[in-house]
Amino acid sequence: MEVTNKYIVIKAHIDGKPEESDFEVKTEPFSLSVKPRSNDIIIKNLYVSIDPYQINRMKTMSASQKASEFAVGISPGQVIDAYGLGKVVASGNPKFEKDDYVVGLISWGEYSISQGFILSKLDPMGFPLSYHVGVLGLSGLTAYVGLFEICKPKKGEKVFVSAASGSVGNLVGQYAKHFGCYVVGCAGSPNKVKLLKEELGFDEVFNYKEENDLNSTLRRYFPDGIDIYFDNVGGEMLEAAISNMNSHGRVALCGIISEYTNAEKRAIPDLLTVIYKRITIQGFLSGDYMHIFPEFVTTTIDHLRAGKMHVLEDVSIGLESVPSAFVGLFRGDNVGKRIVQVSQD
Amino acid sequence: MEVTNKYIVIKAHIDGKPEESDFEVKTEPFSLSVKPRSNDIIIKNLYVSIDPYQINRMKTMSASQKASEFAVGISPGQVIDAYGLGKVVASGNPKFEKDDYVVGLISWGEYSISQGFILSKLDPMGFPLSYHVGVLGLSGLTAYVGLFEICKPKKGEKVFVSAASGSVGNLVGQYAKHFGCYVVGCAGSPNKVKLLKEELGFDEVFNYKEENDLNSTLRRYFPDGIDIYFDNVGGEMLEAAISNMNSHGRVALCGIISEYTNAEKRAIPDLLTVIYKRITIQGFLSGDYMHIFPEFVTTTIDHLRAGKMHVLEDVSIGLESVPSAFVGLFRGDNVGKRIVQVSQD
Numbered sequence: 185m186e187v188t189n190k191y192i193v194i195k196a197h198i199d200g201k202p203e204e205s206d207f208e209v210k211t212e213p214f215s216l217s218v219k220p221r222s223n224d225i226i227i228k229n230l231y232v233s234i235d236p237y238q239i240n241r242m243k244t245m246s247a248s249q250k251a252s253e254f255a256v257g258i259s260p261g262q263v264i265d266a267y268g269l270g271k272v273v274a275s276g277n278p279k280f281e282k283d284d285y286v287v288g289l290i291s292w293g294e295y296s297i298s299q300g301f302i303l304s305k306l307d308p309m310g311f312p313l314s315y316h317v318g319v320l321g322l323s324g325l326t327a328y329v330g331l332f333e334i335c336k337p338k339k340g341e342k343v344f345v346s347a348a349s350g351s352v353g354n355l356v357g358q359y360a361k362h363f364g365c366y367v368v369g370c371a372g373s374p375n376k377v378k379l380l381k382e383e384l385g386f387d388e389v390f391n392y393k394e395e396n397d398l399n400s401t402l403r404r405y406f407p408d409g410i411d412i413y414f415d416n417v418g419g420e421m422l423e424a425a426i427s428n429m430n431s432h433g434r435v436a437l438c439g440i441i442s443e444y445t446n447a448e449k450r451a452i453p454d455l456l457t458v459i460y461k462r463i464t465i466q467g468f469l470s471g472d473y474m475h476i477f478p479e480f481v482t483t484t485i486d487h488l489r490a491g492k493m494h495v496l497e498d499v500s501i502g503l504e505s506v507p508s509a510f511v512g513l514f515r516g517d518n519v520g521k522r523i524v525q526v527s528q529d
Numbered sequence: 530m531e532v533t534n535k536y537i538v539i540k541a542h543i544d545g546k547p548e549e550s551d552f553e554v555k556t557e558p559f560s561l562s563v564k565p566r567s568n569d570i571i572i573k574n575l576y577v578s579i580d581p582y583q584i585n586r587m588k589t590m591s592a593s594q595k596a597s598e599f600a601v602g603i604s605p606g607q608v609i610d611a612y613g614l615g616k617v618v619a620s621g622n623p624k625f626e627k628d629d630y631v632v633g634l635i636s637w638g639e640y641s642i643s644q645g646f647i648l649s650k651l652d653p654m655g656f657p658l659s660y661h662v663g664v665l666g667l668s669g670l671t672a673y674v675g676l677f678e679i680c681k682p683k684k685g686e687k688v689f690v691s692a693a694s695g696s697v698g699n700l701v702g703q704y705a706k707h708f709g710c711y712v713v714g715c716a717g718s719p720n721k722v723k724l725l726k727e728e729l730g731f732d733e734v735f736n737y738k739e740e741n742d743l744n745s746t747l748r749r750y751f752p753d754g755i756d757i758y759f760d761n762v763g764g765e766m767l768e769a770a771i772s773n774m775n776s777h778g779r780v781a782l783c784g785i786i787s788e789y790t791n792a793e794k795r796a797i798p799d800l801l802t803v804i805y806k807r808i809t810i811q812g813f814l815s816g817d818y819m820h821i822f823p824e825f826v827t828t829t830i831d832h833l834r835a836g837k838m839h840v841l842e843d844v845s846i847g848l849e850s851v852p853s854a855f856v857g858l859f860r861g862d863n864v865g866k867r868i869v870q871v872s873q874d
């Protein structure tokens with residue numbers, strides 16, 4: 185059977201802040217049957233993840249990067265692969281059957297074809313499907329790995345999280361609180377601040393847009409210094425965090441969204457402090473830690489079932505909403521995990 | 530018995546490049562006897578270490594730093610403590626006896642009084658006394674710890690060392706070669722380049738002063754990328770090294786001499802590369818690794834006795850030469866470990 189598949193493309197490389205007009209919806213005829221002797225898996229996409237890092241793949245420079253060393257570039261006019269969840273329509277791959285739920289690399293489209301690369305069968309375990317794109321998916325793993333594997337917290341340590349209401353940041357804060365750390369977050373609106381403090385249990389939260397001197401802001405919130413900084417933003421927040429760190433402090437570099445669309449904002453960290461305080465700054469990608477996935481899922485499900493973990497989702501409906509959902513990330517529109525529901529199950 | 534003790538002081542805080550005129554020699558009456566019931570150790574200084582990091586202690590800002598978090602500030606007119614080697618003249622401390630050799634915290638002076646803090650009895654083990662200030666002292670430990678504990682090399686990995694003819698850098702290169710790494714260094718003169726390549730066994734060495742674009746220089750010397758960067762200089766060399774690192778690369782931040790006297794030169798590392806290549810940047814101080822000292826000494830003595838380790842010493846004679854020896858570090862005058870021999874044994 186053949187249908188029409190809608191998918192999102194970029195019209196040209198995007199080097200500044202993305203705008204909705206940078207994107208368009210394309211259509212193609214799409215077969216829902218697997219070709220004979222093919223290994224393909226045909227997937228009906230249900231939920232797709234909307235993540236800031238995709239902007240780096242859309243830049244002109246991404247086209248010249250080696251895929252092994254950087255995010256794979258996205259070419260104008262081409263299907264954009266993205267993390268998400270779908271249902272198998274047809275499969276020539278013995279590991280997948282019709283009607284299986286799958287998570288992994290699908291696309292910003294209504295349907296995807298996969299060769300099984302970065303794709304797993306999913307047991308929803310009684311949780312909403314969307315959870316498996318966020319809190320029980322890569323966002324959760326990223327938070328878990330960055331906090332526990334990279335920063336190796338000790339109980340009572342002082343943790344700072346930027347973009348604390350974001351898909352990863354809110355989970356970092358919650359994990360750190362459950363673990364027994366003191367947690368301060370920053371976010372970009374009074375509503376976000378209120379939510380994190382009153383609902384998610386952060387010890388303190390501040391609105392960075394209301395602060396003039398981040399260095400003294402952090403000194404105020406951390407009079408005894410920061411032990412762990414989980415960085416989602418880079419730029420001057422990173423500079424201020426490093427200047428306020430304790431000896432043997434650890435910085436997990438997860439994202440630097442403030443620098444993605446503005447190279448002028450690149451951080452100039454005080455490296456003399458990094459030396460004298462023996463600070464470790466470590467970049468990481470959660471994909472390197474798939475061996476932690478079972479541990480992460482078990483821990484997170486325990487928290488969820490005990491009602492100890494709030495799930496912040498920011499779901500918009502319909503493939504056409506992908507560009508606005510994506511563009512809004514760079515204005516800080518989202519609260520929690522931004523997901524587009526492409527189709528109903 | 531009372532003598533006259535000469536010692537070096539700074540006349541005022543030094544915030545730019547140091548000059549000889551920033552220093553002066555002072556004298557004081559000095560008793561060679563220990564006061565009754567005192568725990569003091571009176572030391573005749575033989576060799577004192579001349580290290581770039583001391584400049585950070587001489588800056589105006591150092592006065593306001595907490596000693597626990599930064600180098601202890603040096604006040605104008607006051608005795609300057611420094612790593613070195615001496616001989617005990619008199620001791621009220623049961624751990625030390627007259628005529629013991631000692632290494633540790635003494636001073637840029639002819640005599641020192643110690644309360645035993647950061648001071649050890651020394652068995653020269655048949656090596657020249659000066660070795661225990663350099664290759665068998667903190668410089669050696671710093672090289673050893675930075676390479677093996679911080680960077681954790683694997684055989685065959687590609688190592689880049691800046692200030693490669695400096696007190697620490699030349700040893701890093703030699704350790705890394707003996708361990709089985711490919712080692713490239715940079716230095717600031719043709720003679721240094723020749724020495725490192727022909728005598729010390731570096732695979733490649735370049736003169737950074739002859740290079741216009743460090744990024745492409747490093748790409749030329751490391752077509753397959755850098756696995757380990759042992760940084761002694763900071764600034765644009767650090768930026769270029771990070772841009773040329775391989776996935777899971779490690780940067781040991783040992784010193785950033787290019788930034789010590791010129792804050793304009795602060796590095797702006799490409800943090801997106803740090804994330805995508807999962808790079809770790811770690812500041813360290815060798816003082817945290819005194820538990821490694823026995824292992825370090827054993828390994829180094831083995832290399833020395835096997836004739837596999839070249840010792841680069843740059844010794845000047847007489848306390849009065851301390852200012853010129855120190856100031857010269859920032860012009861790159863030294864080849865290897867800069868030491869002042871204050872007195873003959």
